[in-house]
């Protein structure tokens with residue numbers, strides 16, 4: 001029952017050989033290379049990236065691992081071990097006829113990256129791709145960005161495109177926005193492409209400036225638990241776009257380009273100028289969450305990691321009460337964890353299900369995890385999946 005010893009995803013390095021062997025069995029040739037790109041949890045700064053704001057994600061050990069070879073005949077063949085387990089075989093496409101919104105199912109994520117690279121003028125003439133991922137899907141841990149970034153990095157290396165991690169992340173975001181049709185911000189792709197082991201990534205979504213912030217939990221005797229509630233409420237589908245529209249309405253009403261241009265020190269003035277109570281609440285969340293990112297960075301710089309707990313719990317209250325993107329299961333993780341002595345907790349990712357994070361003394365981690373699990377049993381919720389988040393490496397070539 002120790003969250004530290006529960007399965008936390010095979011490391012990408014250990015999976016590389018199997019993925020290469022499966023590629024060989026599938027396509028009849030050794031792959032030119034194998035790459036990995038991780039999922040992420042966001043420590044703080046939620047619904048801020050599309051407002052040109054601040055975020056602070058860290059990469060998980062869970063990753064998408066892809067074996068890839070070039071082709072020069074325009075064919076794109078894509079295969080996933082996890083999709084295969086549900087009966088889906090190789091998806092065959094033609095790079096010259098890829099178009100946004102074409103119904104390619106899960107393969108839209110990697111295919112969208114090929115489309116975005118070609119749209120940007122890069123001569124990608126085809127590929128064979130086989131991938132396998134340990135990132136739980138739809139759990140708010142960014143399995144989609146892992147798929148995109150691993151594809152982008154592989155093609156960047158194989159075709160000698162010379163793009164940076166940040167440039168690949170922006171192209172991957174374009175793939176998800178324009179090709180797949182999901183209006184996400186840039187955090188997930190930047191986290192997967194640019195995070196480094198032992199650090200949280202302080203990212204300014206306005207200009208993509210970033211700082212690797214040392215985040216050594218073990219040295220402080222602390223643990224960051226991820227609790228995947230395994231629920232996904234249908235409500236979440238339209239909610240993201242609705243929150244985005246509300247934030248844009250707030251920026252318009254305040255006469256600024258984005259909510260990033262509202263300084264925290266002027267928040268009360270700004271709120272007083274907004275008539276719509278919903279928009280006012282969204283603005284309060286976004287501006288205060290930017291401030292919570294800055295506060296978290298200052299605390300980490302000062303070595304006061306424990307104090308980050310209270311910032312997380314404040315952030316949860318803001319997401320629950322102002323942005324209204326939480327749900328009973330996520331609220332229960334937070335109340336049960338804090339009730340059992342955790343330093344703080346909050347939902348992470350888009351909400352309406354998915355995952356929460358909990359910062360706790362390592363010595364209390366078992367007790368906290370058990371308290372959450374028992375609270376879920378009590379409410380008749382599905383059994384949550386609890387694991388320890390170890391700040392891990394971003395996208396990289398494995399072989």
Ligand code: ADP
Nearest residue numbers: 080082083106133137138139140141142143144
């Ligand atoms: P999240 O990114 O939070 O996990 P999304 O809804 O953005 O959730 O992305 C999940 C989707 O990504 C899945 O429904 C599937 O289409 C695709 N996906 C993720 N991992 C895999 C995989 N290993 N194989 C095939 N498709 C995957």
Ligand code: MG
Nearest residue numbers: 142143144145
């Ligand atoms: Mg996603």
